[in-house]
Amino acid sequence: MKSLQLQLTIGLLLSLIVSFIVLWSMTGSTLQQLAEDYLAGHLAHDGESIMQAVSLTADQQIAVDTTIVEPVYKRPLSGNYYLVTTSAGSIKSDSLAGQGFEVPLLSSGQTLRFFNPGPDGQPxxxxxxxxxxxxxxxxxxxxxxxxxxxxxxxxxxxxxxxLALALLMALIAIQIIILRAGFKPLKKIQHQLQALEEGELYQLETDVPKEVVGLVNEVNDLLRIMDQRLQRKRNSLGDLAHALKTPLTVLQQLAHEDEITHHTDVQAQLITQTSNMHRIIDRVLKRVRLAGPGSVYTSFDVEQEITDLIHAMKRIHHDKQLLIHAEFNGVKSLMIDREDMLELTGNLMDNACKWCERQVVIRFHADNQLLIVVEDDGNGAPDSALPALSQRGIRLDERIDGQGLGLSIAQAITDQYDGALTFSRSAALGGFCVQAVLHLRSASI
Structure with a gap:
């Protein structure tokens, strides 16, 4: 994952380093140039003074009056030297101590400046x-x-x-502080997104820098549209189920009309199918009531929701006097759609309550993934039939009411969360055991 803060930090750091290297190089060359210019000015003055001491002899030879030359040019290897040259010969300063350096004979008015090794190899x-x-x-x-x-x-x-290194370190520290302060609003948005996933917020705050206000508004609009669409779908599902109840009631009444009672096969088939349709509609309406008006982004309170679901199962299957035990193992809340979780656990528990003798256990475990285990003390299912149980409409006992859709719906929900649904015999209770594994973004443990 690319980090804008890291990219900016590296870019600014490299630019600072390059800038200081360039300044360091320019400072060194500038200082040397200034020193050369200053020393050249001094040498030009000394050269004019030495020229004042130069004279021509009667035979056109040059001579230097050393009495008017500065003493530094008389002391051996003093570091200051001169060389006077004509076409007839040259005169060296006493400070050269017999050594010398080569200088070309220049034209009148010409000046030449250069470096050359000295008597001791010095520049x-x-x-x-x-x-x-x-x-x-x-x-x-x-x-x-x-x-x-x-x-x-x-x-x-x-x-x-x-000094430059100290200043560079200070600038890097200041740069990091400025970048962190500049990216602080983005960190705030990141925390708000996490709070949004956990159901603590429903919209992002719009008090953000203008560079990202458009993005925040788009996210808020998207959240609002998704929530409205979900609510409309739930309402439409409930309205459809309610609308079907009236014509279904008419069909049920038609089954008892005189014209139908003479056809016993038709009457039996009509009664069976309308009863099945009535149970499906009741199930859909129960789903809508369970989901309620809550947002899709609300976290699932495991203990509260499962406790309420257990009470509902005991009322539905009151004839069995059920003993339903829940083990939460520290799992408190889940980042999952509430309707999906109620649909999954409700189907698994309803299936267990139908087939059990009296006892049902539901367990929750959360680590890197969520594990839900539902067991009962019923007769269980033969091993050969286990692979087919998650198929739609498959029922092993026609004496128990139902459409054979519960486990297939549970399978669809686990698939939606990249999970798995497995069936086996309960080692603790001896009946049926279902294990649902779901991969969630986070879970409070």
Missing amino acids: LLILAQAFSLKGVRVTVAVAEDFSKALGMIDAVQQGYTK
Whole structure:
């Protein structure tokens, strides 16, 4: 599952890192350029001073008056050096201590700046300038050890790096805080959706950022439409059942008319079928009453609903004086449609009450899935007949009233929840045992 917050965090983090790397690189190069420009200005001044000390001899040879040259150019390996070059030869500073560096002879007015290794291998920044002395081209190259400037640049850059890393960490922390604050309304919507699934809410709150207000309104409209459709279907089902009762009553009365009583086979068939239809209609009306006006999103209160269902079963099968025991094992509420749950448990318990001698047990277990077990102390069913029990209309004993639809309906409901319905003999009571497994999103245990 993709996370917008994670994607934004990674994107902003990468952009911050790239930005700081670019700034770090530009800072280093800018500092070096500034140091070179500053040192080049100093070397240009020294070059002009040295040129003032250069003179021509009678035989057109150059000479340097060292008395007016700065002392640093006289001290051996001081880090400051000069080289004066003409077409006739060159003069080195005493600080070079017999060593030297190559500089090309430049044209008049030309300037050249470059790096070259010094006497001790240190980097030298060399500034070469071309002058004209009485018609003679003279190139004055002044050099200075650049390692000190590089050391200062490194120190500044290390300090900047530490500061930049601290600032980067602070910006990342601020970014995370801002993102969490920005996504807080979406977390609220997520919690509301969970509350909606649990039946605690029926609509999402519309006090949300404008970027998602359209989505929230669409979800609320969809919830309202689904609830209205479900309610209309339930009402239509009830209205249809009520509407069929009147013509069904007429058909039942026709079965006792004189014209029909002479045809005993027709009368028996008419009475049987109209009685079956009457039971089906009563069953549908009972379903509608059980479902009630509640929303499809309301959670199923297991203890309350099953307790009420047990009382209803005892009243329906009052002739048996039933002992119905329920074990909830900590299962309190289920995220399931109330009508589906009442239909499933009602059919399973009604089937057990019909076939039992007196005792029925219903058990609930919930872990990663829901398990409902219904057992009775009746005669049970032979193993060979168990696979066919979930088929519509299959009944093993015609003496018991019913349409043979209960277990098939239970099978359909378990299939709807990606579950399974299995039949066996009860090890505890000796009668019939049904196990229904349903996969639910969540269950309160």
